[in-house]
Amino acid sequence: MSESSKNDKAPEEGRAIKARRLAKEELEFWERQKRCGVESDLKIARDLPDDTPDFILAMLSDFENEAAKFCFSGAEGRVLDAGCGNGNLTLRALKSDSAEERATEFIGMDFSCNMLDRAAYRAADLPRAAFLQGSVTSLPFQDRSFDRVVSSGVLTCLPDTEAAALALQEFYRVLKPGGVLVVDFFNCISHYTLIRKHLFRESINSPEYVSPSEFRKTLESAGFLVQTHQGFDFKPCQGYLFMSRWRPLVDTGFWQEKLSSYLERRIIPWLPKANLLGYRIYVKCIKKPPHEAEKED
Secondary structure, eight states: OOHHHHHHHHHHHHHHHHHHHHHHHHHHHHHTOOOOSHHHHHHHHHTOOTTOOHHHHHHHHHHHHHHHHHHHTTOOEEEEEETOTTSHHHHHHHTSTTSOTTEEEEEEEESOHHHHHHHHHHTTTOTTEEEEEOBTTBOSSOTTOEEEEEEOSOGGGSSSHHHHHHHHHHHHHHEEEEEEEEEEEEETTSHHHHHHHHTSOOOOOTTTEEOHHHHHHHHHHTTEEEEEEEEEOOOSSSSOGGGSTTHHHHOTTOHHHHHHHHIIIIIGGGOGGGGGGSSEEEEEEEEOOHHHHHHHO
């Protein structure tokens, strides 16, 4: 092998090693989570401390209900929750009107056995739900076997853009023609992400952070047609001020969570394009027939 070939392969090998390390760290994190109880399941899903205020938990519960509604409303046939974690969204959908009877089977899949055990325990009285272990970059299912695939908070946690592209390929493969895909991303042009990038010089990279236009192009390149989207989290300061030592000075009444909730409920529904200003955006799209996808390529 020539010296130039070795030099060309070095960066690729470095990225592969980093990707494996990040994937291992992610799995180890979820395997360590041992807290129990209804509130603990929400805290685990959102990586929150035990002393999280009740008001914050209520706000996050409302968010998860809205997210479950967007992800599962109108679902029918076989539904896959790819990267289901402890089953929060699927179980919320099944226990509400979001999961209509036309959806006959819900499969929750995750790479963490610990999270799957929790999900299965919580779904013991829900006959339409089943759970198994697997990876979003190599789904253990046959081609065209699902009517809908939901993957929340997953693409943003993958180690690199190659893994994210592979996951989208797998979603396309297991969806039936005309099937629905719902995924989400963190918006790199939301106000606070821009502040973090340009003022605090933080690293803002894909696949964790992308712009709405970039994400649309990525989905279209993977063979999907975007139908609609819904933005969440319009807080002035991203994250949770209640976890900051400065909270007594800057957020005594949870003002930014209240502001974000007001915008989501009262303002954004009247200004659909403003959804694209949210920090976290969910996108619903459909699988295009292969001949249409090939034409656009």
